[in-house]
Amino acid sequence: MSTSDVNTAQRGRGRELNLQQQRVRAAYMFLVPMLIMLALVAAWPLFRSISFSFTDASANTIFNGQSDWIGFDNYIERRVRSNGEVRWRGVLVDGDWWNAVWNTVRFSIVSVALETFFGLMVALVLNMEFKGRGLVRAAILIPWAIPTVVSARMWGWMLNDQFGIINHMMLSIGLISEPIAWTASADTAMIAVLIVDVWKTTPFMALLILAGLQMIPRDMYEAARLDGINAVKVFFKVTLPLLRPAIMVAVIFRALDALRIFDLIYLLTPQSDATVTMSVLSYREIQQFGDYGEGSAMSTLLFVIITVFVLLYIKLGKVDLAGEKS
Amino acid sequence: MTISLKSALLRTSAVVSAAAFAATTVAADEITYVSGATGAAIENFAALVAPWEEATGHTVTIVPMPSSTTDQFGQYRLWLAAGNGDIDMYQTDVIWAPQLADHFVDMSEVAGELMTTHFPSIVESQTVDGRLVALPIFTDAPALYYRTDLLEKHGYDAPPSTWEELTEMAQAIQDAERAEGNNDLWGFVWQGNSYEGLTCDALEWVKSSGGGQIIEPDGTISINNPNAIAALELAATWPGTISPEGVLAYQEEEARGVWQTGNAVFMRNWPYAYGLGNGDDSAVKGLFAVTTLPTGQGHDTSAATLGGWNVAVSKYSDSQEAAISLAMYLAGPEAQKQRAINESNLPTIMSLYDDADIAAAQPIIPQWKDVFLQAVPRPSAPTRQDYNEVSTLFFTAVHSVISGEESAADALADLEVDLEDLLDK
Numbered sequence: 118m119s120t121s122d123v124n125t126a127q128r129g130r131g132r133e134l135n136l137q138q139q140r141v142r143a144a145y146m147f148l149v150p151m152l153i154m155l156a157l158v159a160a161w162p163l164f165r166s167i168s169f170s171f172t173d174a175s176a177n178t179i180f181n182g183q184s185d186w187i188g189f190d191n192y193i194e195r196r197v198r199s200n201g202e203v204r205w206r207g208v209l210v211d212g213d214w215w216n217a218v219w220n221t222v223r224f225s226i227v228s229v230a231l232e233t234f235f236g237l238m239v240a241l242v243l244n245m246e247f248k249g250r251g252l253v254r255a256a257i258l259i260p261w262a263i264p265t266v267v268s269a270r271m272w273g274w275m276l277n278d279q280f281g282i283i284n285h286m287m288l289s290i291g292l293i294s295e296p297i298a299w300t301a302s303a304d305t306a307m308i309a310v311l312i313v314d315v316w317k318t319t320p321f322m323a324l325l326i327l328a329g330l331q332m333i334p335r336d337m338y339e340a341a342r343l344d345g346i347n348a349v350k351v352f353f354k355v356t357l358p359l360l361r362p363a364i365m366v367a368v369i370f371r372a373l374d375a376l377r378i379f380d381l382i383y384l385l386t387p388q389s390d391a392t393v394t395m396s397v398l399s400y401r402e403i404q405q406f407g408d409y410g411e412g413s414a415m416s417t418l419l420f421v422i423i424t425v426f427v428l429l430y431i432k433l434g435k436v437d438l439a440g441e442k443s
Numbered sequence: 444m445t446i447s448l449k450s451a452l453l454r455t456s457a458v459v460s461a462a463a464f465a466a467t468t469v470a471a472d473e474i475t476y477v478s479g480a481t482g483a484a485i486e487n488f489a490a491l492v493a494p495w496e497e498a499t500g501h502t503v504t505i506v507p508m509p510s511s512t513t514d515q516f517g518q519y520r521l522w523l524a525a526g527n528g529d530i531d532m533y534q535t536d537v538i539w540a541p542q543l544a545d546h547f548v549d550m551s552e553v554a555g556e557l558m559t560t561h562f563p564s565i566v567e568s569q570t571v572d573g574r575l576v577a578l579p580i581f582t583d584a585p586a587l588y589y590r591t592d593l594l595e596k597h598g599y600d601a602p603p604s605t606w607e608e609l610t611e612m613a614q615a616i617q618d619a620e621r622a623e624g625n626n627d628l629w630g631f632v633w634q635g636n637s638y639e640g641l642t643c644d645a646l647e648w649v650k651s652s653g654g655g656q657i658i659e660p661d662g663t664i665s666i667n668n669p670n671a672i673a674a675l676e677l678a679a680t681w682p683g684t685i686s687p688e689g690v691l692a693y694q695e696e697e698a699r700g701v702w703q704t705g706n707a708v709f710m711r712n713w714p715y716a717y718g719l720g721n722g723d724d725s726a727v728k729g730l731f732a733v734t735t736l737p738t739g740q741g742h743d744t745s746a747a748t749l750g751g752w753n754v755a756v757s758k759y760s761d762s763q764e765a766a767i768s769l770a771m772y773l774a775g776p777e778a779q780k781q782r783a784i785n786e787s788n789l790p791t792i793m794s795l796y797d798d799a800d801i802a803a804a805q806p807i808i809p810q811w812k813d814v815f816l817q818a819v820p821r822p823s824a825p826t827r828q829d830y831n832e833v834s835t836l837f838f839t840a841v842h843s844v845i846s847g848e849e850s851a852a853d854a855l856a857d858l859e860v861d862l863e864d865l866l867d868k
Contacts, residue, residue, distance in 0.1 A: 176524045177545070196864075204864060278689030279627070279701055301635075301692035303846045387637045387692045389842050404517035406832045407524075 163420070169413035176407030184410070191414035208414045213390070214398060218422065221394040224307065224314075225375035231315045233368055236322025243323065244330045254327075261320040269384035272313045276300055276385075303391035310381050310392060318374075322367055329363025330356070365436045369427060376423050395419045471500045472762035474769055476754075478534035479515050480507040481695065481715060487785050495772040501765045510696065512536045513639045516831065519543070523757065531760035532770060535577050537568055537751040538823035538830060544571035547755040551575035553767055557775060561791045568820065569753055576755055578774035581788035583750030584811070584818045585643070586733040588702065588710040588720070593620070602732075606648065606677055606739040609709060613685040616708050630685030632698040633711040637842035640694055642821060642834045643748035644711060645841040648674040650746035650819050652739035657837055658822035658862070666837070667859040670740050675844045675851035677739065682845055691846050703727060711736065713750060717807050718787035733807060735814050749818035751791070783808055789815065829865055836861050 170191055174184035193207040208214050243254055260268065275282050276299035284296040299309040333356065341351045379396035386392040388401075395415060403412030430436065478484065485507050492503050508515045519533055523546035535543065551558075554575060558566045561579055569577045587609075589602045597616050603609035613630025620628045634640035650656050654671030658664055682688050687701070695712060702710040703719065705726035710716070721728050735745045754773050756766040772778055779790040784804040789811055795801060796812050823830040840858040843849040 176520050180524055180526065206864060278687050279706070296687075298688035298691065301689045303691075303848055387842065389637045389691075389839070389846060390848065391846075401835070404521070405513060405835065407520060407828075408832075 166413050167417050167420075169409050170417045172410050174409040174413070176409065179409050187410070191410045192418075208411060208418060213393075214395075214415065214418075216390055217393050217395050217398045220307070220392060221376060221378065221396075224310065224378060224394065225372055228311055228314045228318070228375050229368060229371045231311070232318050232322045232371060233364065235315065235319045236326050236367070237364070239319060239323035240326035240330055243327055257323065258320050260317045261324075263317070265317065265380045266384060268317055269313065269381055272309075272316075273300060273385055276309055276312075300386050303389060306386045306389070306392045310378075310385055313385060314375075314378070314381055318371065322371065325367035325370070326360065326363060329360050329367075332363070333359045362436075365434050369430065369436065372426065372430065373423060376426065377419065395422070471502070472765040474501060474503045474531045474762060474766050475506060475529060476503055476532045476534070476769070477506040477508060477519070477530050479510045479512065481510040483719065484715075484786060487782075491778060491781055491785075492769070492772075494777070495769060499765065499768060501762075501769070503769065506530070511638055511694065513831075516542075523759070526759045528757070528759040528761055530757055531762050531766040533755050533757065534580075535753045535755045537565075537582075537749060537753065538821050540569045540571055540576050540753075541823055541827045542830060543755070544574060544576045546758055547576040548758055548763055548767065549574040549576065550578060550756070550767060550770065554578055554771060554774070557771065560776070560793065561774075562793060562815075565751065565791050568749075568824075577753035578755075578770050579751060579753045579791040580773045581752055581779065581782055582791045582815065583713050583715075583752070583789060584747040584814045585647070585711055585713050585736065585750070586747065586811070586814050587736050588712060588716065588731055588733050590708050590727065590730055591732050592730045593708050602734045603709075603737050606652070606674070606737045609737050610677065610680070610685060613708055617685060627706045629687050629701065629707050631681060631709040631711075632686060632690060632693065632701045632707045633681075634693055634695055634698055635682065635686070635690040635842070635845055636692050636694050636697075637838050638694065639834060639838070641838040641841055643750065645675070645678070645838065646748050646819065646821060647711075647736055647746045648678050648739065651736060651742060651744065653742035654740075656819055656822060658825050658833065658866075660822075660825055662825045662866070664859055664862045664866070666862070667855045670742070672851045672855055673740050675841060675855070678841075679845045679847065679851065682847075691842070705730075714787050714789050714807070714811060718785070718805065733810075735817060745817050746819045747814050747817055749820045751789075826866065832865055833862060836865070 169179075169184075171186060171188060172184040173187050173190075178184040189207075191207060193205065193209045196204045196206050239257060243250065243257070263271075274280070276284075278284060278296045278298035278301065281296070281299070283299070284293070287293045288296065297305060299305050337355055337359075338351065341355055346354075377396050378394050379400065382388060382392050382394050382397050383400070388397055396419065399412050399415035399419065401412075402408050402415060406412075478488075485505060488503075488505050496502055508518065516536070516539060519535075519539075520543065522530060523543060533547075551570070551574060558575065558578075562582070565579045565582055566575070569575060569579060587602065593616055594600075594602065594612075597619055599612060599616075603612050609631065617628055617630040634644050646656060649666070649671045652670045652674035654668055654674055655665035657666045682690050690698070693701075695716075698707075698710055698712055699716050699719065701707050702712070702716070703725050717733060719725065720731060736747055738745050754770045756763055756770055760766055774791075776792055776795065779788075779792055780795055780798060780801060782788040783790050783795060783798075783801045787805045787807065789808060790796065790801075796809050802809050821830075822833060826833045836858060840849075840854040844851045844854045
C-alpha cells in the first residue's frame with residue numbers, strides 16, 4: 118500500500134467531514150432567525166417575569182425601573198408585626214393560592230379526561246365511511262373555531278338562571294323543579310365551566326385522534342377480520358394500542374392548555390373561591406392590585422407546576438415526544 | 444340656492460362662535476375620551492357634547508369600556524403607568540383619585556371658581572395633596588326601588604324601613620304572587636357578583652346596621668363586630684329565597700334586567716335605572732317609586748354608598764388645553780342638567796336640585812338629595828394605594844358568606860386578620 122493511497126483516502130474522509138460540517142453550519146444559519154424570534158417572544162418575557170417575582174415591582178415602578186430586589190419575600194416571608202406577633206406571608210403560605218391550585222388541577226384532570234373520551238368517540242365515528250362525511254367533519258369543528266369570549270358569553274346566556282334556555286328545557290321536561298343558577302352558585306359554577314370547555318375542546322381532541330386513526334394501516338383490520346376477531350376485541354387489541362402515541366400527545370397539548378385556564382373562568386363565573394384558578398389570581402394581582410412582584414411569583418409557580426406535571430406525565434406515560442422509537 | 448345660502452350662513456355662525464373661542468384654542472384638536480358603558484350613556488354622549496364641539500371646533504371620540512369598574516381601573520392604570528398619550532381624558536370613579544393622582548393634570552386653578560358651586564365633599568374627594576385631579580360630572584347614590592302596584596295590591600301602604608321588614612315583605616308578596624301563577628317573580632334583586640359593586644352593597648348593609656364602614660377614616664379596621672356579622676347573616680338568607688340564586692353573579696345591569704321586565708318587587712340600584720325604568724320599552728313604567736335604603740339591627744340611619752363619576756385629563760395627552768376645556772364643559776351646569784334630564788344622573792352642582800326643568804323631567808332628582816345626604820364613602824381615602832386589595836378582600840369574604848360557603852363570623856374574623864396583614868407594612 119503506497120502512501121499516496123492513504124493520503125487519498127484521508128483526503129476523501131476530510132472532504133466528507135467538511136461537507137458534513139458545512140451542512141450543519143447551513144442548518145444553523147437557517148435556524149438562527151427562528152431562534153432569535155423565540156428568544157424575543159418566549160425566553161425574554163419568561164426571564165423578565167421570573168426576575169420580577171424577586172422584586173417589589175408595582176404598577177408605578179414597572180416602567181421606570183425603581184423596584185427593589187427583595188429575594189424570596191414574594192414567595193415566603195417571615196414578618197414580625199408591630200405588636201411582636203410573627204406572621205408568615207407570601208404566595209406559598211396563602212390559602213387562596215392553594216385553593217386556586219386545587220381548582221386548576223381538578224378542572225384540568227376532569228376536563229382533559231372527558232375531552233379525550235368524547236374526542237375518541239367522535240374520531241371513531243368520523244373515521245367510518247358514510248355519506249356526507251366531509252360536511253360532518255367540517256361541522257364538528259365549529260365549537261373549536263368560535264373564539265372563547267364569544268362562546269363564553271353565548272353559554273352564559275344559555276345557562277342564565279332567569280332567561281336561559283337550558284333551565285327552560287330542563288324545567289319543561291320535568292328534570293328540575295326550579296331553575297338552577299348554573300354560573301352563580303358555588304356548587305354548579307365549576308360544572309358549568311366544564312360543560313362549556315368540553316363542548317369547545319372535544320373537536321380539537323377528535324381532530325388529533327382522527328389523524329392518528331388514519332395512520333393505522335388498513336391491512337391490520339383486514340387480517341383481524343379474516344381471523345374472525347370481533348369488533349370490540351379489535352378495538353382494544355389493535356386500534357387502541359396503535360392509537361396510544363397520538364392520544365398521549367393530544368393529552369399533553371390539552372393539559373398544557375387546561376392548566377393555564379383563564380378566559381372561561383373570568384367570563385363565565387363570578388370568580389369566587391369555587392372556580393378561581395392560578396391564572397385568574399395572577400391576573401388579579403397584577404392587573405387589579407398592580408402588584409407585579411407577587412403576580413409574577415404566581416406566574417412563575419404556575420410555570421413550575423406545569424413543568425412538573427408535564428415531566429411526570431412524560432415519564433410515567435413513557436411518551437415518545439422525540440419520535441425516536443418509531 | 445336657498446340651501447347653499449343656508450349652509451353658508453351656518454358656516455358663518457360657526458366661524459363666529461369659533462372665533463370667540465380662538466383666544467383659548469388655536470387648532471382643532473381631536474379629543475379621545477374613554478368611559479365605561481352603562482345604560483344609555485354612550486348613545487347620548489354625541490348629543491351631550493355637540494354644543495361644545497360646535498363652539499370650539501374640536502371633536503370628541505368616545506372609547507367605550509366594559510361597565511365593570513374593576514376591569515376599567517386595571518386597564519387605565521396600565522395605560523397611565525406606561526405614559527400612554529392616546530387617551531386624552533378619562534372618566535374616573537370617585538374612589539380612584541388617590542390611586543391615580545400622579546398621572547393627571549391639576550385643574551384647581553382653572554376650575555376653582557366652577558367648583559364653588561359643587562358639593563364640597565365631592566370636590567374634596569377628588570383633591571389629593573392640594574391638587575384637583577378630576578372634575579365631578581355626576582354623583583351617584585343608590586336607593587331602594589319598589590313596585591307601588593304590588594305593594595298596594597298586597598296591602599302595604601309604605602315601603603319597608605328596615606332590612607328585616609324588607610325580607611318579610613318580599614317573601615310575603617313573592618309567595619302570594621307565585622300562588623297566583625306569577626312564577627318568575629322575585630322579592631329582591633341586587634348586586635351579588637364578586638366585584639366592586641358587592642363592596643358597595645355590603646357596605647350599606649353593614650353601615651346601616653351600625654357596623655361601621657370596614658375601615659374608619661382614621662385607619663382603624665372595624666369590620667369584625669357583632670352588628671356587621673348580623674347584617675351579613677341576614678343578607679346570606681336572601682339568595683334562593685327572596686332573591687334568585689343567580690344574584691350571586693349579578694352586576695347592576697343583570698339586576699335591572701330582572702327588575703325592568705317586571706319580575707322583582709324590590710331592587711337596590713343607582714339612579715340611572717330610574718330613567719330607563721320609565722322608558723317606553725319598560726314593563727314597569729309608572730309602576731314604581733324609590734326611597735332611601737332600609738336600616739337594620741335597630742340602627743336608625745340608612746346608608747348609601749357614595750358613587751359618582753368624574754373626568755380627569757391625562758398628563759401624557761398632547762391636547763391638554765382642549766381636554767381641560769371639555770372637562771370644564773362636562774362638569775358645568777349645562778352638561779350636568781342635560782345628563783340629569785336624559786339619564787337621571789344626579790348633578791353635583793347644588794343649585795340644579797332646585798331646577799324646574801329637571802324636577803319636571805325627573806321628579807325623583809330633587810328627592811334624591813335626601814339619599815345623597817346619607818351617603819357613606821368607601822374607605823379609599825384611608826387605604827390609598829391599597830384600596831383595590833382591601834375592597835377585593837372585603838367582597839371576596841362577603842361573597843363566600845352570601846353563597847353559603849362560610850359563616851359570617853368566620854369570614855369577618857379572617858378578613859380582619861388579612862386586612863391587618865395588608866395595611867400593617
